[in-house]
Amino acid sequence: MxxxxxxxxxFCFGVKRAIDITFNLAKEAKEGVFTYGPLIHNPQVVAELRSKGIDTVNDLSSADIKTLIIRTHGVAPEVYSDTKKMGYNVIDATCPFVKKAQNFTKILRDEGYQVLIIGDERHPEVQGLIGFAGENVIIANDADDMPNVQKKVGIIVQTTQSFETFRKVVLHVIGKAREVKIYNTICDxxxxxxxxxxxxxxxxxxxxxxxxxxxxxxxxxxxxxxxxxxxxxxxxxxxxxxxxxxxxxxxxxxxxxxxxxxxxxxxxxxxxxxxxxxx
Ligand code: SF4
Incomplete structure (x- = not known):
């Protein structure tokens, strides 16, 4: 055969980088080191990290946190301010390509566009992007299930989204809005x-x-x-x-x-x- x-x-570049950062921290064996949500979507790697003393927290108010690792998917701006208020040492392992998508989202918001994020609303990367998009944000994961768009729409796309879905949603929006600004943030x-x-x-x-x-x-x-x-x-x-x-x-x-x-x-x-x- x-x-x-x-x-x-x-592993892609971003995941490898986050894994290296986190396993290097594990070698130092400090107490109170947590990832905010599972570091990556792989149960075997998460279990290995746990065996090395780095566990996952989903609640920022957990009393045990001293150092918090932000995973590749990134987080909304409020999470950074909350961690600052709580005095945590933050290690930011957000993938640079996700950071770029976050920056573009902020630009669209500041320029007054209704931000349309093409992606899965439940995915942590999209949750983070929503935080950068402001209140006038809509999400679509499929051209067949589109929310209403306004006249001026700025489009951003989840880094792991399929190009075909991106293409279909963009075509739909072009047919409805007057002004459309698009950032293709699907990563290479x-x-x-x-x-x-x-x-x-x-x-x-x-x-x-x-x-x-x-x-x-x-x-x-x-x-x-x-x-x-x-x-x-x-x-x-x-x-x-x-x-x-x-x-x-x-x-x-x-x-x-x-x-x-x-x-x-x-x-x-x-x-x-x-x-x-x-x-
Ligand atoms: S944006 Fe691309 S390189 Fe970065 S973590 Fe996601 S898939 Fe990997």
Whole structure:
């Protein structure tokens, strides 16, 4: 069985940076170090951090916090002011590309645009962007479910959003508003990963996507692969791989989300090699 692994599978620049910052802090073994929300959308990495003494908090008023790590997705401006009031030592691991999207959002707000964020309202990155957008903000995750737009609209997009959704929403808005200013803030890492995964999925009989079930960009890879490949499986760990999936399969593709560690991808490859050797 031929196994083809996407070159862009696994940690992106922003996640790698946040992981390095956090694991270096763990080495210093200080007490009271927490991430604000899970550092990345991967339960295995979050569990490893916990074993090294860095836990997750969701409530800023937790009495145990001394140092707070802001994750790649970033936070709204009020969170920075709250942490300052509480006297926490803040380590900001917001991805620089998310920071850029936050800055563009602020520019649109200051220039008097109704800010439209294309993304998932429940996603922490979008929650942070909402905080920069001011009160006149609307969110859309799909061109078929659009809120009303005003005459002057400024568009920003979640860094891991699909280009196709971005394109459809922009076309819709252009047909309704008089003045539209657009910042395409989808990050290059997302664009390349999606492109490569899709091309790989076209070439193989079975595609395995590795990553957290709660990871938006991993779920996007699953969805896009399923459009061009009949057999697509989403796994978090190699233990979920079932030998029965590979009956009459000669080519297998593997890709992973931005928050998937290399060691989990390697485990998956090794598990498929074992299955292949037994055939
Ligand atoms: S996907 Fe892009 S924006 Fe998000 S953390 Fe990775 S590099 Fe940064």
């Amino acid at each position: 031929r196994i083809m692994v996407a070159k862009k599978a696994g 890492s997302t664009v390349q990963r999606v492109k490569e995964t899709r091309e790989l999925a076209r070439k193989v009989a079975l595609m395995i996507i590795v990553g957290g079930k709660n990871s938006a960009n991993t779920n996007q890879l699953v969805k896009l692969s399923a459009e061009v490949c009949d057999k697509v499986y989403h796994i978090e760990t190699a233990g979920e791989i079932d030998g029965a999936w590979f009956k009459e399969v000669s080519k297998v593709g593997i890709s992973g989300g931005a928050s998937t560690p290399q060691w989990i991808i390697d485990d998956a490859v090794n598990r498929i090699r074992e299955i292949s050797a037994r055939r």
